[in-house]
Structures are given as structure tokens and as C-alpha cells.
Amino acid sequence: xxxxxxxxxxxxxxxxxxxxxxxxxxxxxxxxxxxxxxxxxxxxxxxxxxxxxxxxxxxxxxxxxxxxxxxxxxxxxxxxxxxxxxxxxxxxxxxxxxxxxxxxxxxxxxxxxxxxxxxxxxxxxxxxxxxxxxxxxxxxxxxxxxxxxxxxxxxxxxxxxxxxxxxxxxxxx
Numbered sequence: 001x002x003x004x005x006x007x008x009x010x011x012x013x014x015x016x017x018x019x020x021x022x023x024x025x026x027x028x029x030x031x032x033x034x035x036x037x038x039x040x041x042x043x044x045x046x047x048x049x050x051x052x053x054x055x056x057x058x059x060x061x062x063x064x065x066x067x068x069x070x071x072x073x074x075x076x077x078x079x080x081x082x083x084x085x086x087x088x089x090x091x092x093x094x095x096x097x098x099x100x101x102x103x104x105x106x107x108x109x110x111x112x113x114x115x116x117x118x119x120x121x122x123x124x125x126x127x128x129x130x131x132x133x134x135x136x137x138x139x140x141x142x143x144x145x146x147x148x149x150x151x152x153x154x155x156x157x158x159x160x161x162x163x164x165x166x167x168x169x170x171x172x173x
Contacts, residue, residue: 004068004126013113017078021122024073024089026064031075031086038107046143047105063091070094072126076106076115090119098133102170104146116149124155128172135170 008022024032036044066073073091077084088106095101102123106115127135135155139146141164150157156171 004072005066007074007122007126009122011076011114011118013078013110013115015113017113019087019115019118020077020084021074021118022077023068024064024066024075024091026066028075028086029064032063032089035086035089035105035107038109039105040108043105043108043111046140046146047103066091069130072100072123072130074119074122074126076110076119078110088115088119090123092123092127092132092135094132095136098131100127100132100135102135102137104137104149111145116146117152120149120153124153124170124172133172135172137168137170139166139168140164141166 005023008020011019011021013019039047063073065071071091071093073089075086076088078087079085087110088104090102090104092100092102104116104119106119124135137146137150139150141161147166147168150168150170153170155173158169158171160167
């Protein structure tokens with residue numbers, strides 16, 4: 001049994017920079033808000049499916065209420081100006097026994113550097129360890145970068161489309 005609340009791994013971006021992927025903590029609220037503030041309107045739209053510049057207190061409480069069983073969240077951190085900054089995050093929430101819905105966000109300047117793929121790899125490992133069989137996600141059809149992360153995850157993937165939304169199912173082995 002893993003201690004997910006203390007989960008931490010070091011990874012390397014495509015450009016050689018090191019990042020830490022670790023369990024999200026209750027004190028990460030300000031860091032998550034700062035990351036959202038650094039994201040472009042387009043990136044926020046892709047993550048939240050609508051215009052979003054700030055998260056409400058109610059949303060913040062929900063995002064930070066992690067039990068590491070039914071709601072697991074990870075953050076990716078990079079050193080910037082001598083301090084660790086949240087540059088990406090992912091989470092899953094169990095929606096049915098053996099099945100959880102996943103969501104991801106990466107700030108623009110780190111997109112295309114492998115942050116999403118690293119978060120996907122770690123989230124899938126935790127999901128497997130918790131006995132989950134599937135991760136699902138809803139992705140806007142125009143979000144080719146996120147769809148590529150799922151395609152390259154080495155997980156069996158099936159997709160369905162409903163208007164502008166692609167429904168992705170990833171089978172965990």
C-alpha cells in the first residue's frame with residue numbers, strides 16, 4: 001500500500017530541467033491560484049470548458065479536499081527564481097467502483113515539455129495501486145495536446161465524440 005499523501009518523484013522535462021511531481025497538499029491553494037493566473041484564456045477554457053480566471057472559495061475547498069482514496073491530486077513543481085512553483089496539476093475523482101474521472105492542467109510556458117505525460121504516468125500508477133480499472137476524461141476536440149498525452153500513455157484508449165467534446169476512456173493494466 002502506497003502512502004499517497006506523501007507521494008513524490010523527480011522527473012526531467014524535454015529541455016533537461018528537473019521537476020517534482022508530488023501529492024497536492026492543503027497549503028497548495030495559493031500556488032494553484034498562482035498557476036491559474038499564469039494560464040492563458042485558451043488553456044483555462046480547455047481545462048474548465050468555459051471562461052475562468054479565478055476559482056471560487058467553494059471550488060478551492062473542493063479542489064483542496066483530497067482524501068487520496070476517492071480523490072487524488074498531484075502537482076508538478078519547477079524551480080523558478082529560487083523557489084518551487086506549481087506548473088501543472090492533475091487529479092482523479094472516483095465516479096464508480098473501479099472507475100475515476102481525470103483532469104489535467106499545465107501552465108502555458110511548460111506545455112510541450114512533457115509535464116502532462118509525467119503527470120499522466122504518475123496518476124495512472126496511483127490509480128492502478130488503488131485497484132482502479134479505468135480513467136475517463138472529457139477533452140475538447142481542439143485540445144490535440146491533451147489527446148496526444150492520452151494516446152502516448154501506453155494505456156489502451158477508446159474515444160467517443162459528442163459535439164466538441166471527446167470522451168476518453170483509458171484502461172489501466
